Amino acid sequence: MYEHLLTLSKEGKYIFHLITFEQSEYYLSPYERDAIKQELQEKGIYWNPQIFHTGKYLLLKKLYDFLSAFLLIMYLKFFKKASIIFAYANVAAAQCAIFSKILNLKFIVHTYEPHSAFMLDLGHWNEGSLNYRVLKTLEDYASKRADVIFTGTKYMVEFLQRKKIKARIFRAPTSVDEFKFIFLPDARNKLRKKYNLEGRKVVVYLGKFGGLYYDVEIIRFFRVLRNIDPSFFFLIVTRDNKFLIQSWIVQEQISGDSYIIVSSQNYMQTRELLSLADIGLNAIPPTPSQKFRSPFKIAEYLLCGLPYITCRGVSEDDKYAEDFNVGVVVDDFSEIEIEKQVPAIQKLLGEGQDLRIRCREVGLRYRAKSNIDKLFSEVFDGIS
Numbered sequence: 334m335y336e337h338l339l340t341l342s343k344e345g346k347y348i349f350h351l352i353t354f355e356q357s358e359y360y361l362s363p364y365e366r367d368a369i370k371q372e373l374q375e376k377g378i379y380w381n382p383q384i385f386h387t388g389k390y391l392l393l394k395k396l397y398d399f400l401s402a403f404l405l406i407m408y409l410k411f412f413k414k415a416s417i418i419f420a421y422a423n424v425a426a427a428q429c430a431i432f433s434k435i436l437n438l439k440f441i442v443h444t445y446e447p448h449s450a451f452m453l454d455l456g457h458w459n460e461g462s463l464n465y466r467v468l469k470t471l472e473d474y475a476s477k478r479a480d481v482i483f484t485g486t487k488y489m490v491e492f493l494q495r496k497k498i499k500a501r502i503f504r505a506p507t508s509v510d511e512f513k514f515i516f517l518p519d520a521r522n523k524l525r526k527k528y529n530l531e532g533r534k535v536v537v538y539l540g541k542f543g544g545l546y547y548d549v550e551i552i553r554f555f556r557v558l559r560n561i562d563p564s565f566f567f568l569i570v571t572r573d574n575k576f577l578i579q580s581w582i583v584q585e586q587i588s589g590d591s592y593i594i595v596s597s598q599n600y601m602q603t604r605e606l607l608s609l610a611d612i613g614l615n616a617i618p619p620t621p622s623q624k625f626r627s628p629f630k631i632a633e634y635l636l637c638g639l640p641y642i643t644c645r646g647v648s649e650d651d652k653y654a655e656d657f658n659v660g661v662v663v664d665d666f667s668e669i670e671i672e673k674q675v676p677a678i679q680k681l682l683g684e685g686q687d688l689r690i691r692c693r694e695v696g697l698r699y700r701a702k703s704n705i706d707k708l709f710s711e712v713f714d715g716i717s
Contacts, residue, residue, distance in 0.1 A: 336702060337709055341713060349379070350409050351380045417716065418436075421443050423468075430475035441481040442476075445479075449469040451626075453622075477498065485504070485506045487504055492625070506699060509700065514607075514636040521608040530566055534566065535610040536611070539633065541571065546618075553666065556587050570603065570606050612641065612682060617643070624648065641660040643663070645662050657691070
């Protein structure tokens with residue numbers, strides 16, 4: 334989101350007041366926070382960080398967050414002449430729909446996805462729970478209230494059109510900067526020597542475990558893959574609990590020379606690690622609502638020249654994998670299904686450099702940031 338705001342602010346026509354809710358595990362010192370504020374301000378972006386509340390009494394805490402955000406936005410409306418409210422994803426959109434109504438602001442939603450349905454499908458909430466009913470109601474209201482909706486897949490575009498939503502609706506898959514996410518052959522050679530990976534086929538998993546993603550099933554996936562072909566190596570790039578992940582690895586009896594767990598602090602480290610790999614793993618369970626998702630990691634994989642493995646029914650990624658031969662589609666992460674698809678994975682990786690070039694080309698068409706920047710510029714020019 335920041336990258337898109339930065340591009341828009343560079344045009345000199347817009348000033349953004351950025352409101353974020355900061356989690357305690359990513360604490361910044363006052364010095365660090367002030368330095369970031371100064372850097373952003375020089376780029377036409379004024380940062381207003383708030384405290385993120387979670388845990389027990391969640392609804393009460395979210396009500397507090399809601400009221401604090403409302404007061405801030407009201408101040409920006411009347412004292413800073415804000416005219417548009419731009420929400421990132423549905424949880425923010427659910428609140429901003431109300432703010433836009435009360436304060437008479439134009440309302441744009443980026444990455445409209447049914448978060449309530451995600452939580453329901455994965456069993457984290459049930460239809461009778463207050464969390465589900467509140468968020469579902471607000472999500473529906475947001476779609477009706479919005480002036481413009483950007484959403485990640487054609488499936489959500491069609492869904493909103495069937496509901497006769499009046500907003501202008503654009504398909505805008507989550508994307509990354511194609512000039513930052515590139516294949517780095519020198520980094521690949523350096524890291525493969527560092528980790529002694531000559532002749533190994535490296536599977537990379539980038540991101541979180543659990544929640545909206547598989548958890549121990551990710552490790553089991555690799556164990557089945559490696560049992561069939563011992564040349565496979567698993568690269569896990571995550572900020573999640575390494576000790577928990579290692580306990581799953583021990584449970585699955587995977588040897589220590591078959592994997593590494595690392596974290597990445599920025600896109601420069603991420604693209605080096607992706608350049609090391611041969612294929613990326615997308616670990617989203619294929620529940621019905623996942624066709625509305627648009628996971629970032631697919632953009633990062635493709636633009637770094639990586640094919641990917643994904644479940645059928647997740648985003649449009651399964652369709653692109655099969656139509657353009659840039660990935661392997663599995664029905665789920667069951668052992669039987671993984672075993673069935675190993676030959677297809679081996680065959681795809683046998684293509685070598687041609688595969689990397691094809692993935693990059695597909696990524697440029699499907700998930701390049703510049704495509705979305707053009708949409709944003711057109712919309713903001715028309716609505717402001």
